[in-house]
Amino acid sequence: MTAVPAAPACPVCSTPIEQARTGRPARYCGTPCRQAAAPPRPPQRCGRGQRRLLAATPGTLRE
Numbered sequence: 373m374t375a376v377p378a379a380p381a382c383p384v385c386s387t388p389i390e391q392a393r394t395g396r397p398a399r400y401c402g403t404p405c406r407q408a409a410a411p412p413r414p415p416q417r418c419g420r421g422q423r424r425l426l427a428a429t430p431g432t433l434r435e
C-alpha cells in the first residue's frame with residue numbers, strides 16, 4: 373500500500389519540488405525552470421487597438 377502521493381517534480385529538470393504550505397503550489401523547482409518552460413512572449417504590438425479599451429466609450433455610463 374503506497375498511499376503517499378508522489379512528490380511533484382519539475383517538468384524541466386525533474387527535480388522534486390518542495391511545496392510551500394501556503395500559497396499556490398509551485399509547478400517548477402525555480403524561476404529559471406519556470407521561465408524555460410514558459411512559452412515565449414508574443415511580440416508586443418504598437419499600442420493601436422489596445423488603447424481603445426481604456427478610452428471612454430461614450431454612452432455606456434449613462435443611467
Ligand SMILES: [Zn+2]
Binds near residue numbers: 384386400401
Ligand atoms: Zn527545474
